[in-house]
Amino acid sequence: xxxxxxxxxxxxLSELFRERGWNTPHEVAVPDTMTGxxxxxxxxxxxxxxxxxFVNGKATSPEAATVAGGDRVALAPPGVPGxxxxxxxxxxxx
Amino acid sequence: MPKFxxxxxxxKAVKIExxxxxxxxxxxxGLTSIFxxxxxxxxxxxxxxxxxxxxxxxxLTGTSAANSGRLSxxxxxxxxxxxxxxxxxxxxxxxxxxxxxxxxVFEGLPExxxxxVVKVTMDGATIEEAPAxxxxxxNYEAIKVLQAKYGPKVGVAxxxxxxxxxxxxxNISFADPQSNIRSAGRGGLGAVMGAKxxxxxxxxxxGAPGVTIANPEAFKDASKRFTNALTxxxxxxxxxxxxxxxxxxxxxxxxxxxxxxxxxxxxxxxxNNVGGETMAAVIESRKGKTTHGxxxxxxxxxxxxxxDKDEKYLTxxxxxxxxxxxxxxxxxxxxxxxxxxxxxxDDVGVDSIETAVTxxxxxxxxxxxxxxxxxxxxxxxxxxxxxxxxRILGSGAGALGQMYGLSRVPTVKNQAIPAYDPRAVKGVxxxxxxxxxxxxxxxxxxxxTNILKVGGFVDPLGKxxxxxxxxxxxxxxxxxDSTGMCLFIAFAILDIAxxxxxxxxxxxxxxxxxxxxxxxxxxxxxxxxxxxxFNERAGFTKAHDRLPEFFEEPCAPHNVTWDFTDEEIDEVFxx
Numbered sequence: 001x002x003x004x005x006x007x008x009x010x011x012x013l014s015e016l017f018r019e020r021g022w023n024t025p026h027e028v029a030v031p032d033t034m035t036g037x038x039x040x041x042x043x044x045x046x047x048x049x050x051x052x053x054f055v056n057g058k059a060t061s062p063e064a065a066t067v068a069g070g071d072r073v074a075l076a077p078p079g080v081p082g083x084x085x086x087x088x089x090x091x092x093x094x
Numbered sequence: 095m096p097k098f099x100x101x102x103x104x105x106k107a108v109k110i111e112x113x114x115x116x117x118x119x120x121x122x123x124g125l126t127s128i129f130x131x132x133x134x135x136x137x138x139x140x141x142x143x144x145x146x147x148x149x150x151x152x153x154l155t156g157t158s159a160a161n162s163g164r165l166s167x168x169x170x171x172x173x174x175x176x177x178x179x180x181x182x183x184x185x186x187x188x189x190x191x192x193x194x195x196x197x198x199v200f201e202g203l204p205e206x207x208x209x210x211v212v213k214v215t216m217d218g219a220t221i222e223e224a225p226a227x228x229x230x231x232x233n234y235e236a237i238k239v240l241q242a243k244y245g246p247k248v249g250v251a252x253x254x255x256x257x258x259x260x261x262x263x264x265n266i267s268f269a270d271p272q273s274n275i276r277s278a279g280r281g282g283l284g285a286v287m288g289a290k291x292x293x294x295x296x297x298x299x300x301g302a303p304g305v306t307i308a309n310p311e312a313f314k315d316a317s318k319r320f321t322n323a324l325t326x327x328x329x330x331x332x333x334x335x336x337x338x339x340x341x342x343x344x345x346x347x348x349x350x351x352x353x354x355x356x357x358x359x360x361x362x363x364x365x366n367n368v369g370g371e372t373m374a375a376v377i378e379s380r381k382g383k384t385t386h387g388x389x390x391x392x393x394x395x396x397x398x399x400x401x402d403k404d405e406k407y408l409t410x411x412x413x414x415x416x417x418x419x420x421x422x423x424x425x426x427x428x429x430x431x432x433x434x435x436x437x438x439x440d441d442v443g444v445d446s447i448e449t450a451v452t453x454x455x456x457x458x459x460x461x462x463x464x465x466x467x468x469x470x471x472x473x474x475x476x477x478x479x480x481x482x483x484x485r486i487l488g489s490g491a492g493a494l495g496q497m498y499g500l501s502r503v504p505t506v507k508n509q510a511i512p513a514y515d516p517r518a519v520k521g522v523x524x525x526x527x528x529x530x531x532x533x534x535x536x537x538x539x540x541x542x543t544n545i546l547k548v549g550g551f552v553d554p555l556g557k558x559x560x561x562x563x564x565x566x567x568x569x570x571x572x573x574x575d576s577t578g579m580c581l582f583i584a585f586a587i588l589d590i591a592x593x594x595x596x597x598x599x600x601x602x603x604x605x606x607x608x609x610x611x612x613x614x615x616x617x618x619x620x621x622x623x624x625x626x627x628f629n630e631r632a633g634f635t636k637a638h639d640r641l642p643e644f645f646e647e648p649c650a651p652h653n654v655t656w657d658f659t660d661e662e663i664d665e666v667f668x669x
Contacts, residue, residue: 059554
């Protein structure tokens with residue numbers, strides 16, 4: 001049986017979601033465990049529009065993300081300010 | 095040689111001297127902090143005759159470099175009892191630089207109850223009685239009165255009624271290009287100015303020679319590359335101009351680091367109602383401005399004009415930290431009510447972070463109910479009235495917590511902790527604990543790839559790498575605070591190394607220097623050591639570098655705790 005995730009989009013993605021008539025949060029049925037790129041394909045959101053995917057409050061690159069039914073998921077585009085991209089684990093330093 | 099102007103409010107005398115040699119190579123925070131460490135008695139009473147208040151523009155202030163219009167204000171803080179640098183936009187700093195004024199220093203205390211206006215022109219500085227009508231007046235109206243009297247384009251630094259009352263959360267407000275308000279907010283420097291009976295400082299740069307550039311062509315080239323870094327980066331080129339700093343509400347909420355109900359949780363269900371995305375939509379629907387620069391030459395333009403329901407201007411510089419403190423930490427799910435509060439903070443002249451956090455502590459004390467917008471606004475208006483409760487509120491979270499016998503008071507060194515839960519964003523927690531400024535998120539703000547030595551990703555919920563991260567962020571920030579640049583340039587130079595190189599090259603071109611990135615790091619370390627040295631002589635020890643005990647409680651949704659040992663925390667300043 002398909003399960004769903006609770007999806008949010010931030011900044012310009014919130015506008016995209018609004019244009020599509022999606023609520024905040026938007027419930028999305030997912031077949032099973034998915035990768036980040038598979039999720040973006042399902043949502044028809046371009047990879048270049050997403051810097052990180054939050055899965056249950058933890059930020060990760062789309063390529064490293066795994067999403068399953070029952071998860072709380074959020075998409076953040078490029079543009080999250082400064083040190084938080086390091087402090088929240090968006091950004092590799094060095 | 096740049097001018098160093100000392101205004102002695104005790105003797106009512108002005109002394110204009112050449113910049114002393116020991117301060118010649120300094121600017122911005124570097125100058126204010128090393129000056130305070132050098133000339134202010136660390137054990138002095140912050141509101142007494144021995145404290146000194148200094149204004150200093152940065153290395154690049156007044157040049158054509160983008161985002162270079164910031165001013166550093168320094169003194170011993172009446173809020174923390176330690177050294178303070180408080181940074182602001184507005185028009186004041188650029189006028190100082192164009193007039194070749196390295197620093198304005200306000201010393202001594204006058205006798206009597208009267209307030210004064212210090213007027214600075216190319217002829218020097220004069221001390222005049224303040225117009226009676228502006229005493230007790232809110233800052234918005236008082237700036238209009240002063241610009242009507244002294245000229246529509248004069249720069250204005252002013253204290254509101256809170257500063258007149260010498261409340262320890264009082265700020266110093268500065269007129270922006272539209273005569274609205276920017277603030278040197280943190281640390282109660284408005285109370286220092288109030289103690290010296292200076293209601294306002296006006297600066298008229300008529301006849302100013304302008305800033306000289308030693309190597310104009312090199313400067314132009316570096317400036318162009320620096321501007322390119324800012325305009326092409328998604329943070330400074332797109333996100334901040336559209337959504338302001340308030341885009342962080344939803345991000346921190348998602349990360350579980352948005353302190354809610356006086357730091358009881360890191361997430362709430364209503365965050366989006368007060369977040370940057372909602373705010374931008376409200377501004378657009380009311381014909382406000384989603385983007386606005388706080389000083390001439392700002393190209394990030396993260397400020398805005400937030401209008402009320404009748405499409406009349408209500409506030410600007412409507413920042414994430416203020417919105418967080420009321421919207422999440424005090425549970426006020428009402429963006430308009432928060433905007434009215436923000437305007438009142440600016441008008442009465444208090445730090446919007448300190449006072450907004452204090453509102454949450456007032457709710458903790460049971461003075462008003464959690465989330466009650468009307469009660470919140472009524473409470474904030476008590477400050478203007480000068481009632482006992484208003485004075486307590488205007489004296490900060492620590493004061494209110496003490497008056498009501500609370501232990502759940504989010505402060506470090508008596509300064510309110512801002513908008514990032516230290517349990518879920520551990521690096522910023524180390525900065526809150528250890529910065530000489532008291533809990534200050536901007537103390538660890540600047541990042542540059544070529545000066546950070548931290549490798550790999552840092553897990554915000556774990557301890558690995560956090561000590562080094564906090565240390566390097568604080569060092570880089572102290573240096574950037576000396577440039578006169580807005581700290582938000584760090585968002586771009588984090589990712590675009592040439593932006594950082596161009597910044598250093600602009601300083602070299604202006605002064606005919608040959609600084610390297612290592613010199614910038616060394617400057618940051620020198621500043622931090624001077625600040626910490628002052629605090630040590632004022633009586634601070636490592637025991638003051640600690641977070642409140644309640645952070646030992648788990649913070650939802652990640653159920654993380656503040657778990658650094660004392661020894662680990664003390665490593666941050668081991669350099």
